[in-house]
Amino acid sequence: MNFVKRAGTSLGARKSKTAALLAIFLVICALLLGGFLLQAAAARQEADAQRSIGVDVTVRKEGLTPALADRLGALGPVHRYNAELAVRAGAQGFTPLASSVPEPGGTADGEKEKGALAVNGVRDSGMLLPFSYGSTKLTAGRGITPEDAGRDVAVIEQRLADKNRLKVGDTLQVRSADGKHTMPVTVVGIFQDPAQDPTMWTPPHELPGNRLYVLVGTAQKLSSGTATVREAVLKIGSPDQARQLHAETERLLGKGGFEFRVNDKAYKDQVLPIRRVGTFAGLLVWVIALAGALILGLIVMLQIRERRSELGVLLAMGEKKWKLIGQHAVEVAAVALPAVALAALAGSLAGQSAGEALLAHQDDKPVSAARAPDTEIAPPTVRVEPADVGKVAGIALGISLVSTVIPGIGILRLHPRSILTDTE
Structure with a gap:
């Protein structure tokens, strides 16, 4: 058988x-x-x-320009990045918030109005810690994304929106730091900052309600001189890629002279x-x-x-x-x-x-x-x-x-x- x-x-x-x-x-x-x-x-x-989640790498350097930040974001291990550029600007056609406590000294009204707004130029607002960790929440609209490149858009604080009855889709006229020209920006989002208004007199640009976010390119146009990026945050896949990124950053920025900080706790x-x-x-x-x-x-x-x-x-x-x-x-x-x-x-x-x-x-x-x-x-x-x-x-x-x-x-x-x- x-x-x-x-x-x-x-x-x-x-x-x-x-x-x-x-x-x-x-x-x-x-x-x-x-x-x-x-x-x-x-x-x-x-x-x-x-x-x-990935791993966040923060790069800081004196004289770090938006162009250099873009080149950092284009390095091999990086799959997402954000650059932050802070300037002061004035308002035209709407009223910034003012401290409820009388000013103790004599700052000229023109100077206060000129720099009443704290404008933060960003590439990707979702990578900002207050937004990513949820302490600052969007109450309407959306944040700023890389797809907004080339547009003049803004995300404003809820208190500023309430005072001026602003909503998503409205247009604001923001005056440059030197007062020579104004720029129209379209409100695409409204956020709520958990910080309370100070109990003592505070300059207008330091009030949490006078903070707004725009694209880095818009912030450059509003600056009165050569604007530099405060820091660039680069997101990579794993801590193993940090050494490679450091080497490529060193080739781009030169040895030494920059701060390279890795945050891999969440990872x-x-x-x-x-x-x-x-x-x-x-x-x-x-x-x-x-x-x-x-x-x-x-x-x-x-x-x-x-x-x-x-x-x-x-x-x-x-x-x-x-x-x-x-x-x-x-x-x-x-x-x-x-x-x-x-x-x-x-x-x-x-x-x-x-x-x-x-x-x-x-x-x-x-x-x-x-x-x-x-x-x-x-x-x-x-x-x-x-x-x-x-x-x-x-x-x-x-x-x-x-x-x-x-x-x-x-x-x-x-x-x-x-x-x-x-x-x-």
């Missing part, structure tokens, strides 16, 4: 042992698939975290735990594969001992030894493949909830200690991919081969006469 058909007959005749072998293989395949799914989900979530709080889960999943796959091969090898070895008489008869009938080993391999493989299919079905049904339980635990951390609210990591996506099922099937078949070939070495040493005359 063909050894493949004989394997099928043997499985049918030994239903209880076949079911037990299927259950063992199902557990092994489910754990293997779970490891692969967890590994893939961790990799996807880590990539998402690197894009959304460590969020990304490293995800990476540890992925590493654990990879280790789990190897442990399960080795343990599965060992367990199944012992089971097959016991089966060979139980079936010595059967093997002896087959050998006496002239059956080749390699076909006996092949029969055992086919029996185990025939059980492994249905186990892979059942494991894939279980993974598609329960994989998402298991992945969330293991990967979403870091969301319980306080926002201030972990990350900015606008850069929350998306929930882990666990999905059964054909490649993962293929890897599980490959390992399962490999386990089948190892667990039958190694114990099968004993078959090669068997002799029909010794088996059939053995009384054990």
Whole structure:
């Protein structure tokens, strides 16, 4: 009889042992698939975290111009950046806020009006700490983004908007610091600064309500001289890229003379735990594969001992030894493949909830200690991919081969006469 058909007959005749072998293989395949799914989900979530959280690098230098800041933002590891340029400006056609406390000394009215507004030129307001960490909130409209380049737009404070009855879409006339020209800017957003108005007299440009954000190019036009960037904040994917960025910054700005500060706290709080889960999943796959091969090898070895008489008869009938080993391999493989299919079905049904339980635990951390609210990591996506099922099937078949070939070495040493005359 063909050894493949004989394997099928043997499985049918030994239903209880076949079911037990299927259950063992199902557990092994489910754990293997779970490891692969967890590994893939961790990799996807880590990539998402690197894009959304990343690592902030702050570069400061005397005489740092907007053009140099743009060149820093174009360096290889940088995928998002912001430059901040602060100037003072005046208002035309609307009234800036004034301190409710009388002024103690004699600043000229013209000087006060000339610099009543604190204008902050930015490229990406979402990267400013007050906005990213949620202490300053947008109450209407949106912030300033890189897509606004070339436009004259502004985000103003709620108190200034309330006093002048301004809303998103209105146009403000902002006068340059030297008073020589005015610029129309369109309000695209209104924010609320948590800072309270000072209880003592404060110059108008220091009042939180007189702060507004515009694009760096707009701030340059409003400045009365050569405007320099206060700092450039560069977002990179991981702390490992900080050394590369420092070297490229040094080539651009020259050695020394600049401050290079790396803030990777949010990255460590969020990304490293995800990476540890992925590493654990990879280790789990190897442990399960080795343990599965060992367990199944012992089971097959016991089966060979139980079936010595059967093997002896087959050998006496002239059956080749390699076909006996092949029969055992086919029996185990025939059980492994249905186990892979059942494991894939279980993974598609329960994989998402298991992945969330293991990967979403870091969301319980306080926002201030972990990350900015606008850069929350998306929930882990666990999905059964054909490649993962293929890897599980490959390992399962490999386990089948190892667990039958190694114990099968004993078959090669068997002799029909010794088996059939053995009384054990």
